[in-house]
Amino acid sequence: MTRYLINRLLISIPTLLAISVVVFAILALAPGDPMAEFATNPAITAEVRENIRRSLGLDQPIYIRYVKWLWAFVRGDMGFSFNSRSPVVNLILQRLPTTLWVVGTAYLLAALLAVPLGVISALKRYTFFDQVVTTLAFVGFSLPTFFTGILFIIIFSVQLRWFPFIYNSTLRVTNWATFMAQVRQSIMPVMVLVLFQAAVLMRFVRASMLEQMNRDYVRTARAKGLRNFVVVNRHILRNALIPVVTLVALDIPTVFTGALVTEQIFRVPGIGALLVDSIYRGDTPVVMAITFIYAILIVIFNLVADILYGILDPRVQYTR
Amino acid sequence: MSLKRLKMQLVRLGLLLIPLFMVGGLLVHHWVPAQAQADDTLRLLYWQAPTLLNPHLSTGTKDFEASRLVYEPLASFDAEGEMVPFLAAEIPSIENGGVAEDLSAVTWKLKSGVTWADGEPFTAEDVVFTYEYISNPEVGAITSEYYADIASVEALDPSTVKVTFKEPTVAWFVPFVGTNGMIIPKHVFETYNGPNSREAPANLAPIGTGPYITEDVKPGDVIVYVANENFREEGKPFFKRVELKGGGDATSAARAVLQTGDADYAWNTQVEAAVLAQLEAAGIGRVVAKPGPNMERIVINFSDPNVEKDGQRSHKDVPHPFLTDLNVRKALSLAMDRQTIADQIYGVAGTPTNDYVLSPENIRANAPWEFNLEEAAKLLDEAGWVDSNNNGIRDKDGVEMRMVFQTSVNPVRQKTQEIIKQDLGKIGIDLELRSIDASIFFDSEPNNPDNLGHFYADLQMYTTGNDNPDPTGYMRRYLCEEIAQKENNWANANDSRYCNPTYDAMFAELVRMMDPEERDEQVKKMNNFLTVEDVAVIPLIDRTSPAAAANSLDGIDLTPWDLEPWNIKDWTRKS
Numbered sequence: 001m002t003r004y005l006i007n008r009l010l011i012s013i014p015t016l017l018a019i020s021v022v023v024f025a026i027l028a029l030a031p032g033d034p035m036a037e038f039a040t041n042p043a044i045t046a047e048v049r050e051n052i053r054r055s056l057g058l059d060q061p062i063y064i065r066y067v068k069w070l071w072a073f074v075r076g077d078m079g080f081s082f083n084s085r086s087p088v089v090n091l092i093l094q095r096l097p098t099t100l101w102v103v104g105t106a107y108l109l110a111a112l113l114a115v116p117l118g119v120i121s122a123l124k125r126y127t128f129f130d131q132v133v134t135t136l137a138f139v140g141f142s143l144p145t146f147f148t149g150i151l152f153i154i155i156f157s158v159q160l161r162w163f164p165f166i167y168n169s170t171l172r173v174t175n176w177a178t179f180m181a182q183v184r185q186s187i188m189p190v191m192v193l194v195l196f197q198a199a200v201l202m203r204f205v206r207a208s209m210l211e212q213m214n215r216d217y218v219r220t221a222r223a224k225g226l227r228n229f230v231v232v233n234r235h236i237l238r239n240a241l242i243p244v245v246t247l248v249a250l251d252i253p254t255v256f257t258g259a260l261v262t263e264q265i266f267r268v269p270g271i272g273a274l275l276v277d278s279i280y281r282g283d284t285p286v287v288m289a290i291t292f293i294y295a296i297l298i299v300i301f302n303l304v305a306d307i308l309y310g311i312l313d314p315r316v317q318y319t320r
Numbered sequence: 321m322s323l324k325r326l327k328m329q330l331v332r333l334g335l336l337l338i339p340l341f342m343v344g345g346l347l348v349h350h351w352v353p354a355q356a357q358a359d360d361t362l363r364l365l366y367w368q369a370p371t372l373l374n375p376h377l378s379t380g381t382k383d384f385e386a387s388r389l390v391y392e393p394l395a396s397f398d399a400e401g402e403m404v405p406f407l408a409a410e411i412p413s414i415e416n417g418g419v420a421e422d423l424s425a426v427t428w429k430l431k432s433g434v435t436w437a438d439g440e441p442f443t444a445e446d447v448v449f450t451y452e453y454i455s456n457p458e459v460g461a462i463t464s465e466y467y468a469d470i471a472s473v474e475a476l477d478p479s480t481v482k483v484t485f486k487e488p489t490v491a492w493f494v495p496f497v498g499t500n501g502m503i504i505p506k507h508v509f510e511t512y513n514g515p516n517s518r519e520a521p522a523n524l525a526p527i528g529t530g531p532y533i534t535e536d537v538k539p540g541d542v543i544v545y546v547a548n549e550n551f552r553e554e555g556k557p558f559f560k561r562v563e564l565k566g567g568g569d570a571t572s573a574a575r576a577v578l579q580t581g582d583a584d585y586a587w588n589t590q591v592e593a594a595v596l597a598q599l600e601a602a603g604i605g606r607v608v609a610k611p612g613p614n615m616e617r618i619v620i621n622f623s624d625p626n627v628e629k630d631g632q633r634s635h636k637d638v639p640h641p642f643l644t645d646l647n648v649r650k651a652l653s654l655a656m657d658r659q660t661i662a663d664q665i666y667g668v669a670g671t672p673t674n675d676y677v678l679s680p681e682n683i684r685a686n687a688p689w690e691f692n693l694e695e696a697a698k699l700l701d702e703a704g705w706v707d708s709n710n711n712g713i714r715d716k717d718g719v720e721m722r723m724v725f726q727t728s729v730n731p732v733r734q735k736t737q738e739i740i741k742q743d744l745g746k747i748g749i750d751l752e753l754r755s756i757d758a759s760i761f762f763d764s765e766p767n768n769p770d771n772l773g774h775f776y777a778d779l780q781m782y783t784t785g786n787d788n789p790d791p792t793g794y795m796r797r798y799l800c801e802e803i804a805q806k807e808n809n810w811a812n813a814n815d816s817r818y819c820n821p822t823y824d825a826m827f828a829e830l831v832r833m834m835d836p837e838e839r840d841e842q843v844k845k846m847n848n849f850l851t852v853e854d855v856a857v858i859p860l861i862d863r864t865s866p867a868a869a870a871n872s873l874d875g876i877d878l879t880p881w882d883l884e885p886w887n888i889k890d891w892t893r894k895s
Contacts (some may be wrong), residue, residue, distance in 0.1 A: 029767075038380075038462065044462065044465065045465050045811070046808060046809065046811035046812065048461075048462065048464050048465050049764060049811060051457045051458075051459075051460040051461075051464065052460040052462065053460075054457075054458075054460065055458065055459065055460030055515065055517065055518065056460070056518075080518055080519075081371070081539070082379065083371040083372060083379045083539070083540075084371040084372050084523075084524065084539035084540065085372055085374070085377060085517075085518035085519075085520075085523045085524075086523065086524055086539060091539060091540070094538055094539075094541075095541070153572070157580055157582075158575070158579060158580055161580070164582055165572065165576070165580070165582065166365070166565060166568075166576055166582050166583065168542075168565070169538060169541055169542055170536060170542055170544055170563060264567070264568065264569075265568070265572075266568075267565065267566075267567040267568045269538060269540065269541030269542070269567065273540070273541075273567060274540055277369065277371075277540055277567075280759055281371075281379065281380075281759075282759065282763075
């Protein structure tokens, strides 16, 4: 087991290096630069532009920039943002709480909804309940979040005036009233995400349940005269949830990167909005930092998922 | 059995991770006293979020805008083109001896008793330092070109500063004035006047002389300002607190002000006319147009974008097969339905024009224009461009009149493209429309063949204009020496590859002229040469930048030569 762990961790190093090279190369080769907005401004002459590029370190060749970036990153320095001339790590830390709150809540709610709904609709297959849930799930993952987001704004903000659609990140939660204000402004972005994620997860749980329900061990359990609840809870569910747990583990890194589209629509200042803005404005250090942290989290949670799998399912052996 | 338990525990632990993440998030998430939302809080909405509060390092207009609440220039221009003093005690002129007789220097008298927000006195040394900072190439200031003509800036005494120019100039009012003239404090930036300029904490925690100081800065999200207690004007500003929220899109920003009242003022609500009118109908806000020098134009490629020479297409020595023909260009200008484009697409945000220079009003030529497809067709016939092979497209000597027409991705521009394509189609010119993502179209990368500098197309459309009341720099765009080519990394401004000795000569005359009225006439003459006589460029729309303001907000006075919050100290709320 320990050997396996060490092996996996060692393999992940070249993987991460390869990822960083690819992302860096794409960013360096892609058009778009931090001064793009001033392109038609007569006062931004070639010389001014060159001075700015030099002050941002963009005058050096790509490979030197890459080595510098990598060395700094290894030492924990994620560099300076071109757009705000402040350390990238500050920008990320500033936005992390909001992202974890909004996207994290959404993911938790989605999981809490999806698992029971998926289980019940699998057990009561083809009943009215199943049809309704399946239809809702279908709607949920067919509608893109930018559409449901705007739809929610039109219905709940413009027409009904229930919720604000501008996320106020200066709101400080001190008492019940401000807590409720926080909840009110979070409801729409969270619901948009829940609708989508719960739908995907629900379908997955349902399929996974159905796969187990006709297995021989289930029939044996029933033949032993066990109560239905025990059969479902101890036998079917435990096996059916193995792939679900893996899926959830693999999804956790996405909580960190936030929700790109949803954050933009509701002006939620999360990591996703930061990433989109930085890509638009050619802010390479920020894009690199976020994508690379995401890559690291994915590698880690892949490992976590594999280990969880072994714990949940004793048939899996780690021999490599 | 116990081993099994342990495993179960581990699983539960794993599942617990998610709520832990969340609770953590919630706990870190502002656990500090609340601020009441009140009438003395002004809520600004910028769909492009400011990321930096040092105007001279700005990466976009948004940063200039957000800095303007804190920093001030010596003076600025109002909408009528009149100078308004800020840190200057009076406006220099030849009469009061501020401007040298030979226009080689300007002496500014500064207001006395002004202090920075931290209590330090504001002196002429700060102005000198601002010049040193901006002109230091290692700082990489975005505003440096506005200070390029200065020979020296010296403090004659603590409240007098003298700016000497390399050559006599009528544009003595460019440095330290308006958008690009904000003065920064020497005692704060002194140690960051070099390659370490980006490390200055004051880039995100500015200390200025203006009506506001920052309380909370979250780059790319929100900036909270509170009134500067050291501000020199008693009883101002009216709003004790300003929250500048960034992000999202222009349409929903307009909606937040005009329809739901979630914000008081939204910057640059560049939205389709019909949508804006519909939102305005809710009756709680209004659209204010910011007049300006910005003109949406069609740029003509005088070189051939389809022939490669010396490793580049659109080479200045390879003339375009038909756009070099004056009659063809005249026909194109006649075929532009400017009125329809303005009415149906721009609405309050634009009026038709055929002027290259729009602002200030006294140098505007009001060049004539008309929409006349028959006349256009006649001109093309006369020039020998007829449909000889009956494919619906005019041709001559085997060259078909097909063109690629490019612009940035933007619904307003795509609709304009459609209208133009239809009209040109009617007179037998075929357009292939291309729309390029704005960040790619407007970028300056030498390796990007799709940007406007490369201009690997026949026509392209975008907006620009003179950024101060002196249009000389803007007139340079059509000089032979300004042609964008591989040799200058396509960074020069003449993307049209237009080269006409007549125009160059007119420009040389303009530069020598010192008499204001004579200059104005010369600018008008050059304007008409570019748009009517030689049709070097096809102006379409005089663009104003619309902003949305709540009806309760008073005192807004937008000027083309400064940023929208330039007079924010005078903004008030009607009860």
